[in-house]
Amino acid sequence: MTNQQRDAHETTVSAKDKRKARKELEQARREYEAKVAFLESQEEGEAGKASVSSMVLPDYRSGRNERDIHVRNVSLSLDNGTSLLDDGELKFAHQRRYGLVGKNGVGKTTLLKAIAAFEVEGMPRHHRILHVRQEIRAAGGDISVLQAVMDADVERNTLIEEERNADGNDADASFNADLKRLDEVYERLQILGSDSAEGRASTILSGLQFTPSMQSGPTSALSGGWRMRVALAAALFIEPDLLMLDEPTNHLDLEAVLWLESYLQSYRHTLIVVSHDRSFLNEVCTDTIEFKNRKLNYYKGDYDTYVRTSEENVKNLMRVYQAYQDKREHMMEFITKFRASANRAKLVQSRVKAVEKMDSPEPVTIEPVWTFSIPNPEPLGRPIISIDDVWFDYNAPKDEWILQQVNFGVDLDSRIGILGPNGAGKSTLLNLIMDRLTPNKGSISRNGNLRIGHFTQHSADKFDLHLSAVENMLNLFSEAEDQAMRSFLGRFQIQGSDALKPMMMLSGGQKSRVAFASLAYQKPHVIVMDEPTNHLDMESIDALVGAVKDFRGGLIVVSHDQFFITNTCGELWVVGEGKTTRFRGDFNEYKKETLERTAKRVADSVKSLSMINN
Numbered sequence: 001m002t003n004q005q006r007d008a009h010e011t012t013v014s015a016k017d018k019r020k021a022r023k024e025l026e027q028a029r030r031e032y033e034a035k036v037a038f039l040e041s042q043e044e045g046e047a048g049k050a051s052v053s054s055m056v057l058p059d060y061r062s063g064r065n066e067r068d069i070h071v072r073n074v075s076l077s078l079d080n081g082t083s084l085l086d087d088g089e090l091k092f093a094h095q096r097r098y099g100l101v102g103k104n105g106v107g108k109t110t111l112l113k114a115i116a117a118f119e120v121e122g123m124p125r126h127h128r129i130l131h132v133r134q135e136i137r138a139a140g141g142d143i144s145v146l147q148a149v150m151d152a153d154v155e156r157n158t159l160i161e162e163e164r165n166a167d168g169n170d171a172d173a174s175f176n177a178d179l180k181r182l183d184e185v186y187e188r189l190q191i192l193g194s195d196s197a198e199g200r201a202s203t204i205l206s207g208l209q210f211t212p213s214m215q216s217g218p219t220s221a222l223s224g225g226w227r228m229r230v231a232l233a234a235a236l237f238i239e240p241d242l243l244m245l246d247e248p249t250n251h252l253d254l255e256a257v258l259w260l261e262s263y264l265q266s267y268r269h270t271l272i273v274v275s276h277d278r279s280f281l282n283e284v285c286t287d288t289i290e291f292k293n294r295k296l297n298y299y300k301g302d303y304d305t306y307v308r309t310s311e312e313n314v315k316n317l318m319r320v321y322q323a324y325q326d327k328r329e330h331m332m333e334f335i336t337k338f339r340a341s342a343n344r345a346k347l348v349q350s351r352v353k354a355v356e357k358m359d360s361p362e363p364v365t366i367e368p369v370w371t372f373s374i375p376n377p378e379p380l381g382r383p384i385i386s387i388d389d390v391w392f393d394y395n396a397p398k399d400e401w402i403l404q405q406v407n408f409g410v411d412l413d414s415r416i417g418i419l420g421p422n423g424a425g426k427s428t429l430l431n432l433i434m435d436r437l438t439p440n441k442g443s444i445s446r447n448g449n450l451r452i453g454h455f456t457q458h459s460a461d462k463f464d465l466h467l468s469a470v471e472n473m474l475n476l477f478s479e480a481e482d483q484a485m486r487s488f489l490g491r492f493q494i495q496g497s498d499a500l501k502p503m504m505m506l507s508g509g510q511k512s513r514v515a516f517a518s519l520a521y522q523k524p525h526v527i528v529m530d531e532p533t534n535h536l537d538m539e540s541i542d543a544l545v546g547a548v549k550d551f552r553g554g555l556i557v558v559s560h561d562q563f564f565i566t567n568t569c570g571e572l573w574v575v576g577e578g579k580t581t582r583f584r585g586d587f588n589e590y591k592k593e594t595l596e597r598t599a600k601r602v603a604d605s606v607k608s609l610s611m612i613n614n
Helices: 003-012 015-043 108-116 145-151 154-167 172-191 194-207 212-216 224-238 254-264 278-284 303-338 345-357 426-433 469-476 482-490 508-521 538-550 562-568 587-613
Strands: 069-077 083-092 097-101 129-132 242-246 270-274 287-292 295-300 385-392 403-410 415-419 441-446 452-456 526-530 554-558 571-576 579-583
Touching: 069 108, 083 108, 083 295, 097 108, 097 278, 097 303, 108 129, 108 242, 108 270, 129 224, 145 194, 145 212, 145 224, 194 212, 194 224, 194 254, 194 587, 212 587, 224 242, 224 254, 254 278, 254 587, 270 278, 278 303, 278 562, 287 303, 295 303, 303 345, 385 426, 403 426, 403 579, 415 426, 415 562, 426 526, 426 554, 452 508, 469 482, 469 508, 482 508, 508 538, 538 562, 554 562, 562 587, 571 587
Parallel strands: 097 270, 097 287, 129 242, 242 270, 415 554, 415 571, 452 526, 526 554
Antiparallel strands: 069 083, 287 295, 385 403, 385 441, 571 579
């Protein structure tokens, strides 16, 4: 390099900036090399990419700086020709957070996939777009969880590769062009926060409940639910221009959900969330998009605001339609009454023309609210379930127990919500209550006439999809008669041909209704629920909440759905570190304490990991 060239370089980048940028580039280069090794292992079949789908890198050299997305005339169809969206409009403003709502099967996930894959004509190609899906492939190999998250920023790694190629080109003719591009690389790396990458990644992972040892451990050791958290962490780490989350709370415990809410509230770019958790939508979203009748309708405000606004809009449309009907009816009465009157012929003709010119508003269709009920049980002596000094572990005896010294009772008026992180023993406690496990110490007594109903996120999976709803129910309740079971299913809107066709032909919502029917048919004294709202749409959740609130038996529920907990549970029990204790306060107080505890744990975890790495 000549002195003249060096002088030119110094006028562009100061010595201090060069040293800082070189340091950042060297750190990012190491991360890039790890990424290459990871991708090579994927090609050999050792791993699947456990992060995100369909990201297109922006061309920052284009000079474009638009942040909003506005695409008109968007249509979407399935491969079989079924239309999902007709002449829709995508309107996503920078720094706004949208909740995309609609019934199961309306096309929400399909729309997000199309946006992420740039299959929507007119989508700006300079945006970084990420879609975190509900399912991911298995991650493997020796790469650590922390490294997997940092490696997910493909743009940074691409910049490092470009910088390496520029450094390898010593031709004087290309020097100025390479130098200019190198300056762009420096600037972009600073914007991406390359020097703070590890701290940011660790903070996100800690918020999603990854301990320091889990962060430094291999991704291959993770279960499917934890791999989903890695995918979510990677997306949050990258901070794309448009982030789309599809049911992000399904694989999270309540502590992680509360942290994610808080984190997304300060997301700096555009966010679209599909979720059945209305409390999550209320906390996170600034706007709501309704996907209904092959249209996208936009509303300002969170989910509850959308519901109120939508209901008010329906009322206004009904008033407009009724006013039209009243006016038309009044004019038709005049025409009919005076049609034969010669003296009023001109008036009649005027009314006829007026009726012909009247624009008829579309009639308002109000969808009926579906509800169901669970039969109230006959009285039983108290307590119907008594848990006395119970200790349990799958590998007992040992020094550490999953559950120890558990004491509480369950009656017909019990409304118990069980809270705690994943792996703390919540589901284990439910299995003990249902007599599916036996305590290592202590005892659980149950009334001899007690019937316990069980409902989980997988309740609809217990059916043989090759059989009809009637056949499945008769297999579960062999004492029932065919016609009586058809009538019973009719109360859950499974009637006519729907009750007789193979269940594989039913929608997800219909399958859930068959599961509700199987719960109600048991006439339980106590209902035990384990994450019951996962995979349900809003309508089904509302119906389940209504049925449980009216039910005059006992309830024990494990759920991360805040709306469900606050509307069905009267007392909260917290499971963690082997202990099961009653929380003396309401859910909002528990939420506040949990957020404070999580913030401290995240700070301690990041500090601990930093000490390990140093």
